[in-house]
Amino acid sequence: xxxxxxxxxxxxxxxxxxxxxxxxxxxVGGIIAIxxxxxxxxxYVKEKKKDPEE
Numbered sequence: 082x083x084x085x086x087x088x089x090x091x092x093x094x095x096x097x098x099x100x101x102x103x104x105x106x107x108x109v110g111g112i113i114a115i116x117x118x119x120x121x122x123x124x125y126v127k128e129k130k131k132d133p134e135e
Contacts, residue, residue, distance in 0.1 A: 084125035091117045 095114040098106025106114075 082125075084121040084128065088118050088121035088125070091121070 091114045094104065095106070095111060095118070098104040098110065098114075
């Protein structure tokens with residue numbers, strides 16, 4: 082379940098950096114944030130398929 086929390090954190094980081102001046106979001110930072118979002122969602126789905134009882 083921690084995977085969704087981390088994905089939400091990186092999504093908030095990406096959106097705040099994209100739409101406000103609070104964070105300076107570079108191209109590399111944006112790519113890394115998107116990669117971490119996708120990785121955490123993938124790991125969450127993989128974990129749910131492995132153990133469907135929870």
